[in-house]
Amino acid sequence: MPSRPRLLRAGDLVRFDGRLHTVAALEGTAVRLVDEGQSASVVMLAHLLSSTGFEVVTPASVRTVVPPVGALEGLPARAVERAEWWQRHLVEMLTGRPLDDPHGPVKPEYDPAVWSLRQRELAKAAELAAAGTAVSLTVLQDMRARFEREGVLGLVDPRLRTVSDGTGRTDRRAVEALRKIVDEQTDRSTVSAQVLRRRMERLLAAEHGPGVVPLPSRATFYRLLSAVSSGRHTLGSARTRRSLAKQPDGMFGQLTAARPGEVMEIDSTPLDVLVVHDDGTVDTVELTGIVDIATRTLAAAVLRPSTKAVDAALLLARAMTPEPMRPGWADALRMSRSVLPHASLMALDERLAQAAAVPVIVPETIVCDRGKAYISDTFRSACQSLGISFQPAHPDTPTDKPHIEKTLGSVATMFVQHLPGYKGRSTEHRGTDPAAEALWTIHQLQELLQEWIVQWQNRPHAGLRDPLMPGKALTPNEKYAALVAAAGHVPVALSPDEYIELLPRHWRTINSYGIRINHRTYDSTELNPFRRQPSGMGPDGRSWEVHYDPYDISRVWVRNHRQGGWITAVWRHLRTAPTPMGELVWDHARRILARRGTDPVSEEEIAQAALALLDRASDGPQESAAMPAEPKRGSRRDRKVAARTRTTSAPDRPRTPPDAPESGKDDTGEGADNELADVIPLEIFDARKEAERWW
Template sequence: MPSCPRLLRAGDLVRFDGRLHTVVALEGTAVRLVDEGQSPSVVFLAHLLSSAGFEVVTPSSVRAAVPAAGVLEGFPRKAVERAEWWQQHLVEMLTGRPLEDPHGPVRAAYDPAVRSLRQRELTKAEELEAGGHPASLKLIQRMRGRFEREGVLGLVDPRLRAVSDGTGRVDRRVVATLRKVVEDQTSRSTVSAQVLRRRMERALEAEHGPEVVPLPSRTTFYRLLSALSSGRHTLGSARTRRSLAKQPDGMFGQLTAVRPGEVMEIDSTPLDVLVVHDDGTVDTVELTGIVDIATRTLAAAVLRPSTKAVDAALLLARAMTPEPMRPGWADALRMSRSVLPHTSLIALDERLANAAAVPVITPETIVCDRGKAYISDTFRSACQALGISFQPAHPDTPTDKPHIEKTLGSVATMFSQYLPGHKGRSTEHRGVDPAAEAVWSIHQLQELLQQWIVIWQNRPHDGLRDPLMPGKALSPNEKYAALVAAAGHVPVALNSEEYIELLPRHRRTTNSYGVRINHRTYDSAELNPFRRQHSGAGDDGRGWDVHYDPYDISRVWVRNHRQGGWITAIWRHLRTAPMPMGELAWDHARRILAQRGTDAVTEEEIAQTAVALLDRAADGPEQAPVKPSAASSRRGRRDRKVAARTRTTSPPAWPRPADEPESPALPAPTEDGEEDLAKVVPLEIFDARKEAERRW
């Protein structure tokens, strides 16, 4: 145990201001000193201790420090016994008392009050030599210095204290080369250790020449590889290896949000459940969610066959609007039955009277990755219109948005695994035929997800612990109620006009026949005063601001730049194609007609072709599948995907702006001789084993 200064006491000899002083009295924070010339002085204790050159000279003013427990664990037994033997002798030499009895009588030969340190060291050297353990004065002084600096650990042989990096005595050139091979393996496919060994050998030959560097044996190489690849998953999962490489080298930062909506994170991930689409196909879906950091509230989540930019924009609208109670839900899921401040919030929005127990949160800052759906102009415009700060994460850095990553992972473990059709997170976790178990449609699964989110809001979350009561985990709703009371946050829900503002927009002129978007014509009687007129807004002052829903092209909304508000214009061929149709189906129908070589394609032809496409995809193949061409197979898969996404997104998002009275459709020209569509012939599944058994 090293010696260290204890508190001052009367009679101690100290060095202060370049002279020796004797402490004659301690009065509170003041110290009375007398120097060698018997001149008294009074100094504040803080000033005395912080003065340059201050030193306690009295030998008796040292005491043994508290021994460190467990510092000798892991060392050889003989080395531990040797260190403890030195500790006993050094403690006795420094304090005058044996280690086993620190409060016993002081031995006269080692009394610090009457014998100097050198006298005690000489006495200890004579005692050790008489006991059969000769030790020179220099050795005793060296051991005393190490003991005072490092404690009992300093008495252990320094060669045993060196921490090994696991590489042993292997040539440093081999270690450096193998370390580089392991680092290069991060972004590559997983290979065996033998491949890595060959890469190391070739790198050594290229850098130092053949047979210049001695290569380790097979056993040594495997031991060396295990040490250098520890925690990297070099021989394991490539996905895990890349994920670990993205983590920062230092300690993780922490972002503290003190009010709901201060920082929210949005992301998309494939859901590990197969669903039955409206056309009968079984396929996966994507889950897009937005989570609030302060409360861990899953403010909104939607399921789509694939995430588009407008999905991310409309997700903001869902987070800022109350979640209504649905038929069949338990009454315990109502907001009025929860811990949320329902009474004070209902005065701000009457829709909360029949809302579920999910708080309405207005985002202040949105953190997202750099996916196309989030860096698009549509999503950026939505954030700008709502006054939300758009904060994209660093490229390929999922740790910038860990909360949404963890939350979406919780959906997989706490929701998806319980559903029929669960396919696991990878092929190695997949069952024999999960597609045969799929029974839920995407609409039904969305309803189940919405109900699960309400349950999530009332479940204790391990990341929401009160600092004053760390033993209790709060639920997202409890945390929201606590932060609202402290921060005074008031949610502002969206109205129908704000909902329209989130939709994609175009600049169009108002002609005599209405407005046209992507070969579709929309018209309304309310446009009569503005036909063939300039809006007076925008860069050129000519175009009118037109917003549309890409998942329901039956109507658009034209901004009334003269009187304010919106004008709802109906698609003129809505009765020709009564099914709510999406932009994706419309564009796909146009491409089909373009491939046929049809000139001057009319709007009605496109509408009829799109409806026929959706009907054909929903009916399925008319005959047993045969081997088709690659082009027809691609068309078939594209048709099914278009049909699935169009039918999925046909129901309007809630809250939907109130429908305006439908304007009478203008007479549409009719054409005869419509060409029949080609049959969809699916492609067989390629079986390598079965193919190998065939005789050609």
């Protein structure tokens, strides 16, 4: 592009507002212009220089050419030397001064004030001819035009400036065939270069016929493959190759959130750490988290054996309720000791007096992938009830939610790698026996994770920088305090009743015996006025809205359509089945009994079968001669059901206490001395006695 002058002087010819003007005078920050019709005007200098289409069209003979730095790097030395030779002569011809002395005296034969451009070109051609380098006037004018248009790089042979794609003189048909093979390799397993070479040969033979296209040699093929597959990880990790293929081809977009909760992202990922589940099995867990883009706050995170739709829905409630301080946590982790606006928040919710330093954030928009847990009706209805805009990402596009992907990756590197039982991200990075280490239980690990999240909130984040102070990174809590003051609103935490709203719901009639859900009967004295009465709501006008927790089926909540609020109904067999039980284990027990030919079965039979399943999975391997037909240990499905049920059996969120007689506690003599089994010692092996038995 044409070089710009260092100075704008009086007498320069400029193009402004689509017309040619002459600079008549410069007065401070104002420029007086005179157009071709001799009409004068005054324009502010800043407006003139920033106007679209502004151009200095003063002849190049009075312009100073600025050589670009590094424009000739990487070119052949002979071509660079030739371009610099031309630059010295052209600058001298255009300005009248040598290149290395721009403020020196003007050579008389090249003085722009005396001689025209053509006269100076003739003088330079004569000078070069006298020095033994004959250059025609046409060549000199062409080099001068290229120099004015492109600078010193325009003086280099265009053939040397062409960037090679690395394929050289290989037949274009072979190159295109190899590109197609590399594209198809994105979703396939990694193979060697020889396999790709054979695929290319077969593709060329199929498209053009055998022997029609000349094949590159072995060495040439390797160079060709390196050029075609550059940056695509074709011969490397298949996982990395697929990840790179999902990145957009153009420039990355950027979403800027101006207030907490404006945009939040949710996702799940398996953690590469072994934990002890409640049934004694050792296995990995899944982490589900939700992060706020504006503050990078990890608002909530839960560990589960596997993520379900209700986990994602309840995660919203955890983000919108205060995180209580746990026994043993440092006092510095309290919200009252942090930079969060604790005083103003306390006026809205007294629970924050004993809360940890994690802000309560109300989501406005949730971005998630298209996993079953997130596109389910349970999660979508939870977003709708809270007034949250539900925004699923594009299919197979992780770049639509990069913040949660990065945050969950940070948990894996900054937290999980420090834990015993860390098994590495692949078998290549795995230790000899990570399961032999002293492992945490899933409940203990959840408590450690909660404490680590509070500390995460006070750690400077590289993505949180003030535009006016880019050298200082803010913590999520500092960013939250700053944005809350700027946004002009304070989020209000969920109440226990609002928490119940997020639970799954059914429509059921209230009969004389209570409410029946999945062969379970729930009842309460508060239901007496509504038995056999229509609710006036729901699809048929007779059913009542019932919410239940799939991980604790001991009680349900019935919406009181008459006076408002909730009625807590307790499971009828809660006294006989004190072990917390979930929907998953209940359905699994029904399927077991169905296979035995006892379906339909009674509610009590299902309860007893479910309890037997939990006991068998929790007790581990047992030897029993009385029941040879039953397995010594539950199946893998049984153990997974038991692990998930026990993992989620202890609710840690606010709930409305049941207004019913206290459920019976387990009176099996917990803490009492148990009888010890008889010890049967093993005999010492005696080779002589063993030999006598043979005879």
